[in-house]
Amino acid sequence: MTMKRLCATALLLLWSVCAFAVEKSGTIVYINGSKFYIHTVQPGETLYGLSKTYDVGEKVILQYNPSVGEGLRAGENIKVPFVTDVPQPKSERKLRKTFDTHTVMQGETLYGISRKYEIPIQTVVEDNPNLDPTHLRLGERILIRKKEIGSEDEAGSREQWEAYRNSLNSVAEEGYAYHIVHPGETFYSLSRRFGITEEQLGALNGGLKAADLKAGAIIKVPGSAEQLAAAENRNGADTVRQDSIPDVFPVTKVAEVEFRALRRSATLNVALLLPMAVGSDTNANYLEFYQGFLLGLDSVKTKYGCSVHVDLYNTARSPERIRAITESDEFRKAGLIVGPVYEEGLYPVIRYAEEHDIPVVSPLANIAEMNSDVLFQMAPDPSRKWEKIADLVNGDRQVTLIYTDSTDKDFEAEVLALLGDSDYRKYTYQYVHPSKHSANNPGDLTPLLDNGSDNVFIVMADDEVDVERILAAIASADTGITSRGRTAPRFVVLGNTRWMRGSRYNNLDRSIFFKDRVVFISSYHAKRDSRAILDFDSAYIRAFGSLPTLFSYRGYDTALVFCPAMYGDIEYDLEGRSYTPLQTPYVFGQGEGRYNHVNRNWVRVNYNSDFTITIE
Secondary structure, eight states: OOHHHHHHHHHHHHHHHHHHOOOOOOOEEEETTEEEEEEEOOTTOOHHHHHHHHTOOHHHHHHHOGGGGGOOOTTOEEEEEOOOOOOOOOOHHHHHHHEEEEEOOTTOOHHHHHHHHTOOHHHHHHHOTTOOTTOOOTTOEEEEEGGGTTOOOHHHHHHHHHHHHHHHHHTOOTTEEEEEOOTTOOHHHHHHHHTSOHHHHHHHTTSOOGGGOOTTOEEEEESOHHHHHHHHTSOSTTSOOSSOSOOSSOSSSSOOOOOOOOOTTSEEEEEEEEOOEETTEEOHHHHHHHHHHHHHHHHHHHHHOOEEEEEEEEOTTOHHHHHHHHTSTTGGGOSEEEOOSSGGGHHHHHHHHHHHTOOEEESSOOOSSOOOTTEEEOSOOGGGTTGGGGGGSSSSSEEEEEEOSSBOHHHHHHHHHHHTTOOOEEEEOOOOOGGGOOSSOTTOOHHHHTTSSEEEEEEOBOSHHHHHHHHHHHHHHHHHHHHTTOOOOEEEEEOOTHHHHOGGGTTOOTTHHHHTTEEEEESOOOOTTSHHHHHHHHHHHHHHSSOOOHHHHHHHHHHHHHHHHTTTGGGGTTTTSEEOSSSSOEEEEOOTTOOSEEEOOOEEEEEOTTSOEEEO
16 A cells, blocks of 8 residues: 555544544523534534434434535534433332422423522433423423532522523524513513514414413524623613513512502592403403492492592403503502403503502402512412411321323322322222122222221312212212211312312212312302301392302402502501401412512311311
C-alpha cells in the first residue's frame, strides 16, 4: 500500500471517529406531546454523527429541523426525537421506600408542585420519564423522591422553570414562542396582548379552555422569543412583569388596599354584574340570583337601617362588554362591585377596583388565577374541601374504595389525593341477579361490613345504576348482619356531591343516604325545614311566585354579608368572624402568599340512620 493511500485511509478513520464523537444532550422537552432532545450544535459536528449518537435516522432529524438541510451551524439548537429506553421494572416495595406519590389536582402546574415539596423540577422530571412538564393530566400520579423533599428553594425552582421555557423557545416554530402565565393573566388579557382571539389561543394550546389557564403554566403564543423577552422587560399595564416566573407565594408584588367604612347615613351604591342574557337567550339562574339579592337588600334595610342602591349590568359573558361597563360614568359611582361571575371577565374590574379601593365580590366562582387584595370569594377554597372529614381517613378506620367498570375519574383523583399515603383497599363490585346468587357473589358486600372495624366506603362508580346498586347492597348487608343478632356494623359512606346535584343522578333514591350514613362535603347547604330557610322561602314565594333555588340563596347571602359590612367590617377585610345569613356559614381569610379573601368554610352534611340530617 502506498504512503498516499495510507494517509487517505488514516484520514478517513479519523473522520469516522470524529463523526461518532457527538455528546448526547441532557436537555429533554415535550413539544406537542412528543419528547425531544435539545441539542446545541458544536463545531465540526455532522448530521451523520448526530444520527448515530441519538440512534435516529438523518431524514428524521431533517424532518423536524428543515434548516439543517442547508448545513449545521455551530451554536444552533435543534430538536432530536427521543428514543425511548426500555425501562427497568421497579418493585412496588422499592418505589414506596424511595418515593412519595403526588396525584395531580385540577389546575396544578409542575412549578407549583415543585414549590409544594421544595424539590428540584429536574429531579421530578428525571424520576417521571413520561411526564410532560407543560401538560399535567388530572389524576396523574407523580413520583416525589423523598430524600430530595425540602432541598430546593424558590429561586432554584424559578431558574429551572425559566430554563425549561428557554429550551422550548430555542427550538420554537418560527413566529411562535412560549410564555409563562403569571397571576392575573386571563384568556382575555393574553389574547388581547398577542392580537388573537380567545378561541385561537385555546387552539394554539391543544384546546386549552379559559377555566384551565393557571398561573405557572407554559403556553404557546404568537411572536418570536426575542419579541416576548422584550415585552417582558418593558414596564406597562399590559405587559408581563419583569420576573416572568409567576410567584406562587407573592409577598410583595401585590398592593395592599385599606378599605374605609361608610357613614351610617351614607347610601351604598352597588354595581351588580351578571350574565342575565347572552344574545336572545336569558339565563334563569342569574335572574334567581338577582331576585335573592333584592330580598337581601330588603333585609339589610330592615335589620341594619342601611340605604342601598343597586345598578344591574348584563355582562352577556363578554369581556369586551365588561370592559365597556367599567368605563361608563354610572359604574364609577359604585362603592361595592358584585360580579362578574366568571373569572375570565374579572381582569378589567379588578384593575379598576384596585385604583379606587373598591371591594369586588365573586359570588359563585372559584378564582384560580387572579390575585388581588380587593377580591372577596364566596365559593369555598378547594384546597380546604376535605378538612372536615379528616377524621374519616386518619388511619383509625378501614377505608375501602368500591369500583365498577365505570369510574368517576375526577372524584377518584380527589379521593386519592385525600388519602395520600394512608392505607386503603380496593373492591370491584359486580352486579349479580338475585336468581344467580352463588357462594362467592361479588355483589354481596356483607364481607366488607362484617369485620368488626370502623369502615369508610367510597363509591367510585360513574353510573347512576351502579351507584344505586352499591348503596342498596351496603344497606342490605347491614340489615342482614343486624337481623341475625350480630353486632351492628360501624360504617359511613363518603358521598360524591354529584349524587346530590349532578343531572345524571336525578333518579337516585335519596332515602338510601340515611340507611348508609352518607357523608357529603358541600359548598352550600340549605335545609328547607330550618326556620331561616322557611322564612326566606315564604318571602321569596310572596315576592316572585316561585320556589327559590340555590342561586336565590346565594344572592341573598351576598347582600346580607357584604352590604352591612361596607358600614364597618370591611375595614378589617371581614376577617375574625363568621357570617351566617341563612344556614351556610362564611369565614373569610387569606391563604399563604395569596391576597384574595376567600371563604374557608365547607359544609359537612351527615345523613344519619335515624333519618335526620346534621351539618357541621
